[in-house]
Amino acid sequence: xxxxxxxxxxxxxxxxxxxxxxxxxxxxxxxxxxxxxxxxxxxxxxxxxxxxxxxxxxxxxxxxxxxxxxxxxxxxxxxxxxxxxxxxxxxxxxxxxxxxxxxxxxxxxxxxxxxxxxxxxxxxxxxxxxxxxxxxxxxxxxxxxxxxxxxxxxxxxxxxxxxxxxxxxxxxxxxxxxxxxxxxxxxxxxxxxxxxxxxxxxxxxxxxxxxxxxxxxxxxxxx
Amino acid sequence: xxxxxxxxxxxxxxxxxxxxxxxxxxxxxxxxxxxxxxxxxxxxxxxxxxxxxxxxxxxxxxxxxxxxxxxxxxxxxxxxxxxxxxxxxxxxxxxxxxxxxxxxxxxxxxxxxxxxxxxxxxxxxxxxxxxxxxxxxxxxxxxxxxxxxxxxxxxxxxxxxxxxxxxxxxxxxxxxxxxxxxxxxxxxxxxxxxxxxxxxxxxxxxxxxxxxxxxxxxxxxxxxxxxxxxxxxxxxxxxxxxxxxxxxxxxxxxxxxxxxxxxxxxxxxxxxxxxxxxxxxxxxxxxxxxxxxxxxxxxxxxxxxxxxxxxxxxxxxxxxxxxxxxxxxxxxxxxxxxxxxxxxxxxxxxxxxxxxxxxxxxxxxxxxxxxxxxxxxxxxxxxxxxxxxxxxxxxxxxxxxxxxxxxxxxxxxxxxxxxxxxxxxxxxxxxxxxxxxxxxxxxxxxxxxxxxxxxxxxxxxxxxxx
Numbered sequence: 001x002x003x004x005x006x007x008x009x010x011x012x013x014x015x016x017x018x019x020x021x022x023x024x025x026x027x028x029x030x031x032x033x034x035x036x037x038x039x040x041x042x043x044x045x046x047x048x049x050x051x052x053x054x055x056x057x058x059x060x061x062x063x064x065x066x067x068x069x070x071x072x073x074x075x076x077x078x079x080x081x082x083x084x085x086x087x088x089x090x091x092x093x094x095x096x097x098x099x100x101x102x103x104x105x106x107x108x109x110x111x112x113x114x115x116x117x118x119x120x121x122x123x124x125x126x127x128x129x130x131x132x133x134x135x136x137x138x139x140x141x142x143x144x145x146x147x148x149x150x151x152x153x154x155x156x157x158x159x160x161x162x163x164x165x166x167x168x169x170x171x172x173x174x175x176x177x178x179x180x181x182x183x184x185x186x187x188x189x190x191x192x193x194x195x196x197x198x199x200x201x202x203x204x205x206x207x208x209x210x211x212x213x214x215x216x217x218x219x220x221x222x223x
Numbered sequence: 224x225x226x227x228x229x230x231x232x233x234x235x236x237x238x239x240x241x242x243x244x245x246x247x248x249x250x251x252x253x254x255x256x257x258x259x260x261x262x263x264x265x266x267x268x269x270x271x272x273x274x275x276x277x278x279x280x281x282x283x284x285x286x287x288x289x290x291x292x293x294x295x296x297x298x299x300x301x302x303x304x305x306x307x308x309x310x311x312x313x314x315x316x317x318x319x320x321x322x323x324x325x326x327x328x329x330x331x332x333x334x335x336x337x338x339x340x341x342x343x344x345x346x347x348x349x350x351x352x353x354x355x356x357x358x359x360x361x362x363x364x365x366x367x368x369x370x371x372x373x374x375x376x377x378x379x380x381x382x383x384x385x386x387x388x389x390x391x392x393x394x395x396x397x398x399x400x401x402x403x404x405x406x407x408x409x410x411x412x413x414x415x416x417x418x419x420x421x422x423x424x425x426x427x428x429x430x431x432x433x434x435x436x437x438x439x440x441x442x443x444x445x446x447x448x449x450x451x452x453x454x455x456x457x458x459x460x461x462x463x464x465x466x467x468x469x470x471x472x473x474x475x476x477x478x479x480x481x482x483x484x485x486x487x488x489x490x491x492x493x494x495x496x497x498x499x500x501x502x503x504x505x506x507x508x509x510x511x512x513x514x515x516x517x518x519x520x521x522x523x524x525x526x527x528x529x530x531x532x533x534x535x536x537x538x539x540x541x542x543x544x545x546x547x548x549x550x551x552x553x554x555x556x557x558x559x560x561x562x563x564x565x566x567x568x569x570x571x572x573x574x575x576x577x578x579x580x581x582x583x584x585x586x587x588x589x590x591x592x593x594x595x596x597x598x599x600x601x602x603x604x605x606x607x608x609x610x611x612x613x614x615x616x617x618x619x620x621x622x623x624x625x626x627x628x629x630x631x632x633x634x635x636x637x638x639x640x641x642x643x644x645x646x647x648x649x650x651x652x653x654x655x656x657x658x659x660x661x662x663x664x665x666x667x668x669x670x671x672x673x674x675x676x677x678x679x680x681x682x683x684x685x686x687x688x689x
Contacts, residue, residue, distance in 0.1 A: 102516040153551060179552040183583040193555040215509025 033057025161220035239406035472636035528659025561598035568606035596621035
């Protein structure tokens, strides 16, 4: 999977390149619009991460030029401007997704994966992580063969973590997916709920599955 | 318009001068005209009077030759002022009686064409006369007729008029010089208070924003101006203060996390450490940075709510369901704090509003309520319609808010409990955001609090605009 990162800010370009490489992608970086258009014409990419504010040729122009030339590579826009008008404009011009700086890298990764349809989201009826088993159809969770009694929301939360096992989920993403709360405030509510879930899923067992990634969020894995 | 650049004093002077000159011109002109008419009428009446006397004499006493002679020759000759001449001719035009010297100055022929009408004759001596010729019967028999020729000198009149005209020119020339001078002085005096106001305004800068313009001692119109000006200064000063406080607060909010990051990093890099220690420092820094990102996000959001052109996505939302979502989210936290979270909303109460913005507003209020309600307390989420408005109340029986803090609740970074901020609470932007969201919806927010007994925050959105 090949990604083109178009970003003039060296540090930003640096961490994007590093992070995406470590997530298993092949990454090229262009530091201005001209270079981006040139690279996109010459090489084929599976996805582009495009900063709107770049020198020479702006991100908007890059987007417009590529779409006009029939290059349909999925494009994720990055911008420091949090204006809805920009968002609408981006989508109208053919961008596929939009992220406002400052963003969480985990969120960028999740969105890239979902654009590439390479998300590790699992669609099985029964999800298994180590000795944890989640039966989505029957709304039942068991750990080491013992039934874990969960409330409806706790079950949804556990299922979310299990479907995306191994992927770090930010508190905002969790709040949005489980409670349909699409604003990032009071994320300690998520902490309280995860703590309660842990009380039922992890506390009675020596092996802990739900892990806190400091400053980022939560991840469920067997490691 | 070039004349819009002329000074006010100049314009006032010009108008004043023009108006005064026109008035003076009109007044003097009218007076002159009245004088001329009066003098003319006087001469005509004088002639008619004399004619009447002679006619009466001829009629009543046709044989009193001496009386007639006295009347015609002596009286007229004796006059030096308003000199007049009178002559009596018979029907054939032969002169019977005349004022001495009249034959030299005004011979009979000069009256040709003046029969029974008034007119002017320039005599041989160069003087202009008002003259007429009238026929008169002798006795009561109407057999004999006489012609009375009479003329009165207009020299005196002309002299009066000439001197009057001289005066007029003198007055007009004087006004022509005096009016602009006086006008300018008046204009200067008139606009001097404006200059005072301007000077006072000039003295007021960002550092002397508390200064005011003395509003009394001015004419009413300017007193009004000064007062309006002062009211504007009040508003300016208030927003300026808010802005200053905001920048100060913002710097303070930024200082703590930045200081933590900087310090931790410096200490970490001062010597080599284990991977675990580095991870610890990075994690801690990430937490601070996330906090900073949230701060930036909130500030950007607030900036957006202040832009009246900001688009909001209105849709028909079931308010009860919206509240249920919020309760679900906060239930875990409430249970942990042993606080009851109850909803009171009519099922099927639907209003058009921006779902996620409203969720955020009510969420912020619930979050505040939870932070200020002790265990075994209660928080009610109430939705109702009244007078076409949607009212959403978040009511708690917590610690309440001191009355003096209520007006400042919506200020950015304002916290009632300053100590709480040190324990990683919010930034004190929650209620500013709530207010911003209400503004975007064209609604209002109201706080009623009873210290020690609880607080009720009411969001009001008009149904029509919502």
